[in-house]
Amino acid sequence: MGSSVAKVTLQGVTKKYGTEKVVDGVSLEAEEGEFVVLLGPSGCGKTTTLRIISGLEDASSGDLLFDGESVLSVPPEDRNVGMVFQNYALYPHMTVAQNLSFGMESRKVKKHEIRDAVQAVSSLLELEHVMSHKPKELSGGQRQRVALGRALIRQPSVFLMDEPLSNLDANLRERMRSELAQLHRRLRITTFYVTHDQGEALTLSDKIVVMNNGQIQQIGTSDEVYNTPANSFVAKFIGSPGMNILDLESLLENDAINDGFLSHIVKILADVGARPSELFLGVRPEHLEIVDAATDEGIACQVRTIERFGSHLQINGVVKGQEHLEVVVKCPASTSLEIEDTIVIYAGFESLHFFEKMSGSRVEVCSR
Amino acid sequence: MSISLGNRRDISDNVFPEEVSKYSAPRGRFTNLIRTYKNRLIGYGLMFPAVAVFVLFFYLPAIYLLYISFFHWGILSSSTYFVGLKNFRTLFNQPLFWHSLITSMYYTIVMIPATVLLALAIALVLRTGMDKKRGGIFRGAVFLPHVTPVVATSIVWVWIFNPRFGLANYIMTSLHLPALGWLESQTWALPAVMIDSLWHSLGLYVLIFLAGLANIPSELIEVARLDGAKRHRIFYRIMWPLLSPTTFFVVVLATVNSWQAFSQIYTMTGGPHGGAGGPAFSTTTDSLLVYQTAFTYLHFSLASAMSLILFLIILTLTLIQKWISDKVVFYR
Numbered sequence: 001m002g003s004s005v006a007k008v009t010l011q012g013v014t015k016k017y018g019t020e021k022v023v024d025g026v027s028l029e030a031e032e033g034e035f036v037v038l039l040g041p042s043g044c045g046k047t048t049t050l051r052i053i054s055g056l057e058d059a060s061s062g063d064l065l066f067d068g069e070s071v072l073s074v075p076p077e078d079r080n081v082g083m084v085f086q087n088y089a090l091y092p093h094m095t096v097a098q099n100l101s102f103g104m105e106s107r108k109v110k111k112h113e114i115r116d117a118v119q120a121v122s123s124l125l126e127l128e129h130v131m132s133h134k135p136k137e138l139s140g141g142q143r144q145r146v147a148l149g150r151a152l153i154r155q156p157s158v159f160l161m162d163e164p165l166s167n168l169d170a171n172l173r174e175r176m177r178s179e180l181a182q183l184h185r186r187l188r189i190t191t192f193y194v195t196h197d198q199g200e201a202l203t204l205s206d207k208i209v210v211m212n213n214g215q216i217q218q219i220g221t222s223d224e225v226y227n228t229p230a231n232s233f234v235a236k237f238i239g240s241p242g243m244n245i246l247d248l249e250s251l252l253e254n255d256a257i258n259d260g261f262l263s264h265i266v267k268i269l270a271d272v273g274a275r276p277s278e279l280f281l282g283v284r285p286e287h288l289e290i291v292d293a294a295t296d297e298g299i300a301c302q303v304r305t306i307e308r309f310g311s312h313l314q315i316n317g318v319v320k321g322q323e324h325l326e327v328v329v330k331c332p333a334s335t336s337l338e339i340e341d342t343i344v345i346y347a348g349f350e351s352l353h354f355f356e357k358m359s360g361s362r363v364e365v366c367s368r
Numbered sequence: 369m370s371i372s373l374g375n376r377r378d379i380s381d382n383v384f385p386e387e388v389s390k391y392s393a394p395r396g397r398f399t400n401l402i403r404t405y406k407n408r409l410i411g412y413g414l415m416f417p418a419v420a421v422f423v424l425f426f427y428l429p430a431i432y433l434l435y436i437s438f439f440h441w442g443i444l445s446s447s448t449y450f451v452g453l454k455n456f457r458t459l460f461n462q463p464l465f466w467h468s469l470i471t472s473m474y475y476t477i478v479m480i481p482a483t484v485l486l487a488l489a490i491a492l493v494l495r496t497g498m499d500k501k502r503g504g505i506f507r508g509a510v511f512l513p514h515v516t517p518v519v520a521t522s523i524v525w526v527w528i529f530n531p532r533f534g535l536a537n538y539i540m541t542s543l544h545l546p547a548l549g550w551l552e553s554q555t556w557a558l559p560a561v562m563i564d565s566l567w568h569s570l571g572l573y574v575l576i577f578l579a580g581l582a583n584i585p586s587e588l589i590e591v592a593r594l595d596g597a598k599r600h601r602i603f604y605r606i607m608w609p610l611l612s613p614t615t616f617f618v619v620v621l622a623t624v625n626s627w628q629a630f631s632q633i634y635t636m637t638g639g640p641h642g643g644a645g646g647p648a649f650s651t652t653t654d655s656l657l658v659y660q661t662a663f664t665y666l667h668f669s670l671a672s673a674m675s676l677i678l679f680l681i682i683l684t685l686t687l688i689q690k691w692i693s694d695k696v697v698f699y700r
Contacts, residue, residue: 056590077596089587093609093698102605103595150595 005032005190006066006080006157008053013062015048015214022048024214025062030207033188037201040211041237046194049211050160053192055079066157077106082151082189083160087167088143090135096146097122097131103154121149124183141172148180152187159191165200180204198238202226210234232360235282235353241314241328243284243353249277251299254321260297261346268349272365279363282353285314285330291346298346301327303339317343437672455673465674467649468657469681471558475653476626478562483622484615486566487573494574495581507578511571518568522635525564526551529636536560554650557637561651564632569625573618580614581607612697620689627682630655654678 008030015023023045030036038046051057053064055076064072071079091099100121104114122128125145135143144164151159164180165173181204184191195201201208202222210217210225210233217237218230229235229243236242252262269276291298301317312330319325320342329345337343354363440451459465490510494503513521528535529550537547550560584607592602608615630653637651638644645652645660652660655678662671 054594056593076590076593077598081594083591083594085587085591087585087587089585089591091588091592091606102592102597106592106595106597106601150591154596 004157005188007032007068008158008190008192009063009065009068010049010053011063011065013049013052013059013064015045015052015057016060021214023052023059026211026214026216027062028209028216028219030190030192033190035184035191035193035204035206037205037208038192038194038211039196039198039201039208039237040217041196044211045214046211047162048214050083050162050192050194053158054081054083054160079158080154080156081158081160082154082156084144084147084151084162084164086163088135088147090143090146090150092135095132095134096127096138099135099146100149100153103150107154117153121153124152125149140168141176144168144176148183152189156189159189161191161193163195164193166195166197177203198240202238210237212237228362229282229353230362232280232282232355235355239284239286241285243282244288244327245355246281246283246319246325246327247357248279248281248354250322250325251281251319252276254319261299265349265352268365269354274354274363274365278357280355280357280360282355283347283351285328287347287351288327288329288331288345289347290329290331290335290343293342293344296344296346298344299327300342300344301329303337303341303343306337306339308333313337315343433672433675436669437676439669441669441672443666443668451669455670456677458670459673459677464649464652465657468652468654471649471651472627472653472655475558475562475629476623478559479565479626479629480619480622482562482566483570483573484618487570487618488577488611488615490570490574491577491581495578507574510574513568514571516568518631519635521568522564522632525560525567525632526636529560551637552647554648557647557650561629561633561636564636565626565629568632569622573622576618576621577611577614580611583614584610609698612693613699616689616693616697620686623685623689624682627678627685628655629653630659634659654681 010026010028013023013026014021026045026049028036038049040046048057052059055071055074059072063070066079091102094102097118100118101114104117109117118131122131125148127142127145127149130138130142135146138146144167147164165176168176177200184204193200193204205222207219208222208225209219212233218225218234220228220230225234225238229238232243232245236245248265252266265281266276269279293300300320302320303315303317305316307314307316310333312333313335315329315331315337317327317329319327327345329343352365354365355361356363437455438450438452439448440454441448494507494510498506531537531547531549531552534550536550540547548556550556588606588610589602592606597605633645633651633653633656638646645656654674658671658674658678661667661674
């Protein structure tokens with residue numbers, strides 16, 4: 001396998017432990033040089049998928065192709081993948097320089113080539129002044145860079161990262177995130193990046209793969225998964241906080257709700273032949289606005305808690321008369337509100353989403 | 369442990385007096401004093417049984433041993449008198465003493481690498497080559513000899529090494545190898561004892577190595593694989609250096625145990641009643657000679673001097689090992 005960047009294809013990849021399917025029929029494609037983020041909650045199978053691509057884990061069924069050739073029978077050392085682990089996994093007894101050169105030495109590359117490659121990577125990642133240090137003498141950010149450098153030095157065809165930023169503090173994480181983005185723009189290596197942090201996913205990715213229970217929920221760009229979530233899981237998982245998902249049937253039974261708002265929705269749903277009783281209504285907290293209770297139509301809610309973020313307020317409330325319907329609203333920091341206040345919230349029809357109750361999948365009501 | 373318990377209370381009393389009084393009822397200076405000493409008393413009280421056993425059976429005899437090695441010492445105190453370094457001079461002029469030192473050294477030099485290599489190999493097989501259930505059974509099987517009494521199992525080994533109808537020679541001849549005299553041979557008596565000792569002690573060392581192996585993060589092995597390193601390279605460049613503190617511990621422990629080896633030699637060699645270290649003193653190690661000198665020939669002061677020398681040898685070896693370890697052992 002050459003050092004050129006590979007196109008990676010997963011075809012129905014499944015991994016079983018006993019009878020439990022940890023990865024369930026995952027099919028996806030990463031074009032040459034694409035940055036693919038595997039996003040999902042803990043235990044959704046994203047790390048296992050990554051480990052199957054690396055070869056550290058075998059797939060129970062399905063196929064994995066690099067540039068159209070199956071690599072499932074190729075051992076990890078021969079797949080030419082570079083991997084960054086969550087805890088960096090630097091060799092603690094070796095200096096930075098030795099950590100970087102170990103892989104090339106293992107492959108019996110000529111000495112002067114190793115020297116040149118170490119030189120190049122250390123200057124790329126600004127590690128020149130710590131080359132003789134041991135990992136424990138490095139800061140978190142430096143360790144992170146060494147781990148990156150060790151994976152990059154062999155010019156891998158595929159670059160795998162397993163939550164590489166999660167051990168860093170918030171400020172450093174943001175800086176390393178933009179460094180990673182820059183690095184990828186320069187090197188254009190096909191990258192799989194596992195994270196549960198949607199901020200990283202939305203900012204870094206060319207393509208996001210949202211996973212849950214071992215299955216792919218949606219593949220799309222940042223905009224696609226945010227604006228047109230394929231199901232209620234993606235809707236709730238993407239966004240901070242996630243989308244409000246409300247039972248439309250319960251809302252319709254509520255006398256406290258201003259009829260004008262809901263009847264408008266019911267009418268449009270009827271036009272496309274959808275039954276409100278079988279649907280969930282979804283709306284993002286940032287698309288809800290607080291309107292004048294006396295004059296405007298909307299859903300009446302009672303404020304339970306108010307969280308102040310400086311730039312905005314996050315209000316957690318419940319629909320009036322239906323305590324089980326929780327609503328989160330993001331509104332300007334200048335809004336003056338008290339706990340237990342009643343507010344009326346409203347969102348334009350274009351920012352509403354509908355999901356089937358049974359399957360959770362998206363129902364297109366009108367083109368947005 | 370208990371001392372620091374007492375001290376910690378002192379510090380909190382002195383540094384944060386207002387905090388203490390805030391959370392507890394106000395106390396006078398006297399009650400505080402009592403409380404401080406009460407804590408100390410509890411600490412010393414808890415330490416006492418262990419310290420008492422140690423002082424009574426270890427430190428006091430050791431100091432007494434040092435004392436009598438400078439005396440001509442009889443069981444009856446009337447025959448005891450100071451002789452200075454005479455015991456040591458006698459020893460250094462005694463060929464059997466030098467012979468016993470060489471025998472001990474031979475025993476140690478063979479036992480240490482054999483222990484480390486075998487224990488590490490078994491630990492590696494148990495860790496990497498077996499599933500959990502079978503690994504557990506084998507781990508138990510390897511450890512089992514270590515919990516058996518040395519004397520009892522050594523008697524079984526005497527039977528195994530019987531030159532005429534023992535299992536050892538049966539295996540040798542069925543492999544078309546020459547039958548050996550084993551415990552009746554000057555050359556093979558000590559190796560026979562070594563085999564028994566290895567069998568008996570290996571379980572402990574395997575367990576220590578297993579703990580060391582479990583401490584190596586699996587990601588390091590995985591990343592080395594992705595780096596293109598083959599099995600043997602992963603072992604030499606990653607696992608062996610990271611295991612070095614464990615290996616050092618095993619080497620020190622094996623050294624001390626080898627120099628002190630006694631029960632198996634006493635039981636296995638020297639005729640039906642044992643204890644003579646034969647044939648022709650071929651298994652008479654330093655510790656066996658100490659025993660014979662003291663309890664067969666009743667030269668207690670000479671045996672004490674010998675013990676003192678044995679102690680100094682082990683101490684020196686350990687210090688040398690520590691010095692080497694500071695250069696080669698990697699502590700995370």
